[in-house]
Amino acid sequence: MASVTPPGAPPKAKLSPLNRIAFSLTLLFLRILFRLCVRGAGHIPSSGGALLVSNGLSPIDSLLILSTSKRPVRFVVFPGDKRFSREARFSRGLGTIPLASENSPKEWLKSLRAVSDAVNSGEVVCLFAEGELSRIGQVLSFRREAERILRDLEAPVIPVALESAALGGVWRGDRLHPMVSALGGLRRVITVTVGSPLPAGTTLFAVREAILGMATDAWMERAPGMLPLHRAFVRTARRCPFRFAMGDARTPRLNFISALARTIYLGRRLAGAWADQEYVGILLPPSIAGALVNFAALLAGRIPVNLNYTASEETTASCIRQCGIDTVVTSKAFLEKMPLKLPGRVLLLEEIAATPARGERITALLMAICLPARSIEQALGRRRPPTMSDPATVIFSSGSTGEPKGVVLSHFNIASNIAQLERVFGPGPDDCFLGTLPFFHSFGFTGTLCLTGTLGIGVAYHPTPLDTAAVSRLVRDYCITFLLSTPTFLQLYLRGCAPEDFGSLRVVMAGAEKLSDRLAIAFEEKFGIRVLEGYGCTECAPVVAVNTYDFRGPGSRQVGCKRGTIGRPLPGITVRIVDRDTHDPLPAGREGLLLVRGPNVMQGYLQAPDKTADVLRQGWYFTGDIATLDEDGFVRITDRLSRFSKIGGEMVPHLKIEERLHVLIEATELTFVLSGVPDQKKGERLIVLHRLAEDRLRACLDRLAADDLPNLWKPKRDDFIRVEAFPLLGTGKLDLRRIKALATELSRQERAEINSRTADQPIQ
Numbered sequence: 224m225a226s227v228t229p230p231g232a233p234p235k236a237k238l239s240p241l242n243r244i245a246f247s248l249t250l251l252f253l254r255i256l257f258r259l260c261v262r263g264a265g266h267i268p269s270s271g272g273a274l275l276v277s278n279g280l281s282p283i284d285s286l287l288i289l290s291t292s293k294r295p296v297r298f299v300v301f302p303g304d305k306r307f308s309r310e311a312r313f314s315r316g317l318g319t320i321p322l323a324s325e326n327s328p329k330e331w332l333k334s335l336r337a338v339s340d341a342v343n344s345g346e347v348v349c350l351f352a353e354g355e356l357s358r359i360g361q362v363l364s365f366r367r368e369a370e371r372i373l374r375d376l377e378a379p380v381i382p383v384a385l386e387s388a389a390l391g392g393v394w395r396g397d398r399l400h401p402m403v404s405a406l407g408g409l410r411r412v413i414t415v416t417v418g419s420p421l422p423a424g425t426t427l428f429a430v431r432e433a434i435l436g437m438a439t440d441a442w443m444e445r446a447p448g449m450l451p452l453h454r455a456f457v458r459t460a461r462r463c464p465f466r467f468a469m470g471d472a473r474t475p476r477l478n479f480i481s482a483l484a485r486t487i488y489l490g491r492r493l494a495g496a497w498a499d500q501e502y503v504g505i506l507l508p509p510s511i512a513g514a515l516v517n518f519a520a521l522l523a524g525r526i527p528v529n530l531n532y533t534a535s536e537e538t539t540a541s542c543i544r545q546c547g548i549d550t551v552v553t554s555k556a557f558l559e560k561m562p563l564k565l566p567g568r569v570l571l572l573e574e575i576a577a578t579p580a581r582g583e584r585i586t587a588l589l590m591a592i593c594l595p596a597r598s599i600e601q602a603l604g605r606r607r608p609p610t611m612s613d614p615a616t617v618i619f620s621s622g623s624t625g626e627p628k629g630v631v632l633s634h635f636n637i638a639s640n641i642a643q644l645e646r647v648f649g650p651g652p653d654d655c656f657l658g659t660l661p662f663f664h665s666f667g668f669t670g671t672l673c674l675t676g677t678l679g680i681g682v683a684y685h686p687t688p689l690d691t692a693a694v695s696r697l698v699r700d701y702c703i704t705f706l707l708s709t710p711t712f713l714q715l716y717l718r719g720c721a722p723e724d725f726g727s728l729r730v731v732m733a734g735a736e737k738l739s740d741r742l743a744i745a746f747e748e749k750f751g752i753r754v755l756e757g758y759g760c761t762e763c764a765p766v767v768a769v770n771t772y773d774f775r776g777p778g779s780r781q782v783g784c785k786r787g788t789i790g791r792p793l794p795g796i797t798v799r800i801v802d803r804d805t806h807d808p809l810p811a812g813r814e815g816l817l818l819v820r821g822p823n824v825m826q827g828y829l830q831a832p833d834k835t836a837d838v839l840r841q842g843w844y845f846t847g848d849i850a851t852l853d854e855d856g857f858v859r860i861t862d863r864l865s866r867f868s869k870i871g872g873e874m875v876p877h878l879k880i881e882e883r884l885h886v887l888i889e890a891t892e893l894t895f896v897l898s899g900v901p902d903q904k905k906g907e908r909l910i911v912l913h914r915l916a917e918d919r920l921r922a923c924l925d926r927l928a929a930d931d932l933p934n935l936w937k938p939k940r941d942d943f944i945r946v947e948a949f950p951l952l953g954t955g956k957l958d959l960r961r962i963k964a965l966a967t968e969l970s971r972q973e974r975a976e977i978n979s980r981t982a983d984q985p986i987q
Contacts, residue, residue, distance in 0.1 A: 257387070263417035264291045266381055272342040273420070274376060275349040276369065276430050277383035278438065279356050287385055288349050291415050296347050299338055301354035301366065320348065322368055335368060339375035349383075352427070358774040359783040360647035361791045362435065364855035370427045379420035382430050384437035386795075387413040388445060388642065412448060414441040428811045428854050435797050435856075442639065442795030442822045446611040449642075451634040453521035454609070455677035457483060457596045463679045464592075466652060470701065471510045471684040479679065480591055482515065488587040490519035490603040492575050496550055496568070497525050497604060502617065504543060504551035506530045506565070508686035509658045512572055514672055516552050517662065521615065524605030528617045529663040531627075532561050533952065538627060540566055542619050545629050545829055611635040615673075617829055618665050620761045629829030630665070630761045639822035640764040641674045643793035647771055648705075648730060650674075655681040656705045657697060659688035659712075665765035666734060670707050680705075688712045691719030704729040710738045711951065713754065714892050717746055725750045732757050732769060736957060737860065737878070740786055741891040758789035758860060762844055764823040768792045768858050788857040796821035799843065800852045814861055817850040818843040849876075870907050875936055877909075884911070887926045888919060896949050896957060897938075898966035909938045910966040912946045920945075944969045 267273060275296070277288065285298055300321045320338050323330035342348050350372065352365040373380065388411055416437040421430060450458065460468075464480035477485075493516075497503055503525045507513035513529075520527040528546050530539055543551070543566055551565050554572040590599055597608065615634045619627040656675050660667030675682040683701040685693050688708065694716060697703060706725075708716075710733050716725075731746070731754045738756040747753050753772065759765035770790035771783030784790065792798045800815040801808055809815045824844045827835035838845045849862040862878040877897040884895040895913050902908035915923065920943060927937055946969075950961035 258412045259287075259290060260412050260414045261291045261417075262414070263419075264293075266417045266419055267292050267294065267347065268379070268420075269294070270345070272345045272378035273347050273381050274338075274342045274372070274378060275347065275381050275383050275417075276352050276434070277349060278362050278385055278434050279351050279353050280385035280387060282356065284351060284385060285349075287413065287415050288383065291383075291417060292347060294347050296349050297341060299348060299350045299372075301351075301368070304351070304355050331368075335371050336375065338372050342376055342378045352430070355779060355781075357781065358776070358779075359771045359781050360649065361771065361783065361794060362431075362438075362856060363781055365427050365431055373425065373427060373430075376423050378423060380423070380425050380430060381420050382418040382433040382437065384416040384418070384434045384441065385414075386416070386438045386441035387411065388448065412445075414444075416441060426810075431854075431856070432797075432799075435792070436820075439795055439797040439821055445639065445642075445822065446635050449611055449635065449638050450677075451521070451609040451611060451613070452615055452637060452673050452677060453518055453600075454596045455638070456486075456518055457522075457599065459677055459679045460591065463652065466679060467655070467681040469511050469514060469658075469675070469682050469684060474511050477511060480588075482511075482676075484584070484588040484591040486515045486518045486522065487590050487599060487603070488579065488583060489515055489576065490523050491583070491587065493519060493552070493570070494523060494604045496570055497523055500525060500549055502526045502528050502546040502548050504528050504530050504546070504548040504565075504567075505662070506532055506551055506553040506563070507557060507572075507662070508532070509661055509667060509671065509684045510686065511684060512554065513662055514676070514682075514684070516572070517616075517668075517672060518676065519603070522600055522605070523603040524600065524607070524609070526614050526616060529661070529668065531619065531661075531663045532557075532563065533661075534627075536564055539563065542627065542629070543567060546617060609634070611638070612826075614826065616668060618663065618668060618761050628831060628834060631826045631829050632665075632764050633826050636764040636823050636825060637669050637673050638677070639795065640669055640766055640793075641677060643795055643821075643823065644670075644674060644766060644769075645678060646794050647769065650678060650680050650705065652679060654704045654729070655683065655701050656707065657694070657701075657703045658682040658684040659686075659694065660707060665761040666707060666759065669764055669766070689715060691715050695720045695724040698727060699724050702727040706731045708733055709735040710742055711736065711893065713738075713746055714742060717742070717749060717891070720750075722750055725752065728752050730772075731755065734759050734766070737882075739882070739885060739891070741885070741889065743786070745891045753784070755784060756789055758858070760846060762825045762838070762846075763796075763819055763821070764825065766793060766823075767796060767819050767821075768798070782855075785855075785857045788853075788859045790858070791856040792819075792858065793821075793823075796823065798850075798852060798858060800850060803849075811854045812851055814849060814851050817846045817848045817858070817860070819846060820844070870902075870909070870935060875909065880909070880932070880936055880938070883930065883932055884923065884927070887930065888915070888923050893949065893957075896962055898959075898963045900963075900967045900970050908970070909942055910970050911938045911943045912949065912962065912966060912969075913943055914946065914948075942970075 275288065288296055297318045297320060300319045302322060302324050320341060321334065323334040338348060350369055352369040353363040354366040357363050418433050418437055421433065460479040460483035465478050468477050468479040468482045470476050503520050505513065505516055505527050507516060517527045528548060530542060530551065548567060550568045550570060552570045552572065590602065611634045613634055614631050615637050617629045617631055619629050656671050658671035660671060662668045662672055671682050674680065683697045683703060685697055688694065704727060706728055713733055731752055733754050734757045738754060743754045755770040757766055757769035759767050768789045768791060770785070770788065773783050774781040797820045799808055799818040800813060801818055803816050820843050827839065847863055848860050851859045851861065862876040881895050881897050888894065894915060895911055898910050898912070899907040900910050913920065924940060950958040950965060952958045
């Protein structure tokens with residue numbers, strides 16, 4: 224039965240003949256430039272009304288929607304949305320429904336009702352719920368007008384996800400970001416996914432979750448259009464041969480074509496030693512040598528395993544044994560500084576690269592310039608062509624909460640995370656990274672090795688992030704724009720670096736542990752740049768979510784950061800908060816277990832299918848973190864499952880108590896760390912390791928007694944034990960396993976001293 228347009232409803236969409244011809248020609252042009260992949264178009268009903276709710280991607284969003292539907296589609300236009308400005312030729316004749324400004328409540332409500340009336344009268348209407356084109360690379364908050372429209376609907380809501388490597392996230396201001404020329408090209412895929420209809424009454428939060436989930440599905444199918452990491456490095460070196468690639472104390476400046484030639488030279492020298500080996504060990508600090516050996520291993524078809532030189536010899540030997548490593552590449556100079564006994568064959572770089580013949584150097588340079596990547600691989604010993612599903616590395620987890628596990632990351636995992644970070648931050652050829660994070664750390668391997676090498680970004684390496692004088696000099700001399708660090712290292716820079724030394728920084732991102740508000744504020748006050756807190760884990764290659772800097776423009780402010788949160792998930796990543804016991808999804812604002820799904824999630828743990836099955840379920844990675852997700856998509860970590868103590872039958876969170884103690888003394892540095900130790904009466908007992916002087920501790924205890932924390936959460940005076948320093952891992956994270964052992968031992972000693980003093984007192 225034909226629908227009847229109610230009186231007062233806005234006119235239906237009706238393209239003029241001229242506009243129809245123009246639309247057809249433009250769509251044909253798009254299909255020539257891109258491969259348009261439409262999924263689920265049958266979910267749009269052939270009759271009756273429906274509301275399409277979509278994310279934004281680019282100025283051609285309306286054309287992408289129109290290409291999926293056989294029925295006319297009308298578009299809701301928010302004030303200031305430039306996709307439907309006067310210059311947008313195809314906004315005319317589409318019967319768009321403009322929303323009035325909130326400055327006039329009566330007109331605003333009338334325009335909202337016009338949208339509902341159009342849908343309820345049988346038309347197909349599309350709503351870009353963000354209201355404007357994202358300039359921060361992430362899906363923006365959905366406008367509250369969209370929630371109001373959903374309330375009055377009597378027709379189904381159909382989520383639509385737009386996704387493309389060639390368009391998404393590259394719009395800075397009103398122009399195409401120049402990095403798209405390096406990442407994109409002709410015939411790149413644009414995916415339009417139309418989801419199953421959601422019933423009337425669906426919340427906007429549920430619609431947003433459905434859209435992000437479909438966008439993740441589109442990212443999961445990107446592998447055919449991507450290159451393995453080493454081939455991307457070869458392509459970059461040839462596209463920008465004379466651009467600065469990397470530098471360190473020994474070689475201040477190395478361009479990309481020279482870096483590739485040296486990689487090939489090392490690969491040829493190592494080919495015999497690496498023959499018939501799948502995994503090869505690398506024990507080198509962040510340096511040009513460490514970077515080139517990693518790329519040489521990938522070109523040769525080997526899987527590089529960067530060993531943790533801050534771990535014990537037993538742990539290192541265990542990692543080597545798990546991977547079946549026969550050969551470890553290191554340097555004599557490094558072993559002199561950090562002597563380690565390594566099982567198997569040890570290859571020293573000083574001997575491998577010694578006395579290069581002129582013919583070898585010329586051959587390597589000619590191979591770098593002329594030979595196809597496939598031929599270079601074969602010359603270095605690779606036996607079969609690489610695929611995106613091949614393991615790119617094995618990174619052993621930090622072991623902060625237990626024994627280290629070998630995390631197998633594929634080329635697709637790492638390349639996807641690089642593409643996700645590129646969309647959000649848009650690094651360009653003028654940017655430069657500080658490379659102080661070790662390559663055995665997932666953030667260091669992905670961020671300052673693979674990202675810089677594949678995107679053509681410069682990086683300045685230094686062996687340790689603890690050397691504040693060297694860090695200041697590097698940032699100043701190399702005009703560093705990206706600083707990837709941890710809160711522990713940022714505390715050192717706050718004390719030891721001058722404000723003018725960090726004047727070139729454009730992005731400061733902190734991860735690995737929680738960033739306190741006081742540290743973030745103190746850093747911003749001193750250096751004039753806001754620290755962006757992110758979140759990641761080795762199993763996710765590693766970045767999951769990150770705050771970004773706000774976009775500000777005429778009539779627009781896009782919020783990219785909320786203090787106290789870890790930001791929004793990166794594009795292509797979906798997060799879900801579920802009940803800890805039932806694993807049922809929770810609504811916005813409810814605290815639960817954090818799950819992650821995306822193309823960056825690992826293949827599994829090395830030779831540990833049982834452990835893999837515990838954390839990977841139906842494509843979701845169970846992080847073990849407790850978090851909340853708000854309606855704008857920001858995630859807030861509240862604690863870890865492993866950082867709770869069961870006291871008197873109640874779960875007591877360590878992180879919340881630590882945060883409160885730091886607030887009570889207004890600390891900007893890490894001063895308190897909690898751990899749980901066995902207790903015969905209550906099951907567990909809280910122990911607080913601290914670094915306070917006695918007078919400050921007394922003041923803290925007085926404030927704690929008057930605080931509104933639950934009494935069960937308040938540690939007693941005897942539970943506070945002073946230490947000189949907290950055990951840290953080489954990545955800068957707290958070593959929670961050693962902290963628990965230290966707390967257990969110190970509490971036992973303190974109890975023994977108390978019992979001894981009590982026994983010595985005479986009986987009255």
